[in-house]
Amino acid sequence: MFLTITGGRFRGRKIKVSHSRNLRPTRHLVREALFDILQARVTLTGCRFLDWCAGSGAVGIEAFSRGAAFVEFVEKDRKLRAGIRRNLKGLGIEEDFRLSAVFPHGRDFDLLFADPPYAEEALARRILDVAGALVKPGGWIVIETEGTFSDFGEDPREWSRYRYGETVLHCCQVPSRDPGE
Template sequence: MRITGGAFRSRSLASPSGSETRPTADRVREALFSILENRYELTGARVLDLYAGTGALGLEALSRGASHVTFVERRREALAAIRTNVASLGVLAQSELMPRTVHAALAALAGPFKLIFADPPYADVQSGVAAEVMSGLARLLGEGSVFVLEHGKKAAAPSIAGLGCVDSRTYGDTALVFYEPR
């Protein structure tokens, strides 16, 4: 796994062993950031990476000009990978790590964020748990902001209070849904 564009292009990222972490594939990240860079201003953006896993989405945003990323992840192995990746890219000053559940982090965070990513376990999207956890997300987004949800293509894109779906794309088994504040 590597950074696909920007200042850190082609730099490798550490990933925890095992099957609990499902990093976003390089080609999906590349397509995602192509869309984001064409529609939104990433330079100087404040970014929130929920269910961060390896931190690849947030680190890709930093590589492409974001000014700060908050990573939310609760699993010890994934936290270690994020710390390793942040250190190897030299972006400690532009990063904040919140080692807690997404639900707890969302209650503690203050916006606005320009860009929010969430890559929850696919089963949480299918069961509706992810939509419930993210029900208060709209308060963290400002005007011109976007929330991107990654989920399995077999699950329907959830409705999230205060957000409207503006686009969705499918890449293999992965779906990306783009939401903006209403």
């Protein structure tokens, strides 16, 4: 299977997706909508982007295509990580990224996108718990979930939701710190 990059300098280029029974790549329409939402709120050029539960890596590669300076891909499946590496190399991206297996190594991301497996709602909640510590004040968190997911627990942040069929993008901005802090 191949996915097409929807915008930026790699627009129209295809990336190969490794086969995995657990993989559910973010659809073309949803990726395009995601970046429309983000570009209305933040400058992607020069940003630090985290693609958590990266799967095919398509969202992080889209971020590179649209100007991200650095992308960290977090994906536990070794075969999928190898596929991400091959796709990056095929696009001529040989630096300014990190592939991690379990947990992000970086901090101070401008944007965090997470697409946990729909069946793993507990993982989505764990990501929510730590996301704020990984993103700079004023940065954005976007979690992709199945339409039935609504358990954000005691999370005090204000979330906007965008539905695309059975997929929902939950977006929130990390509050800026008080200058006096």
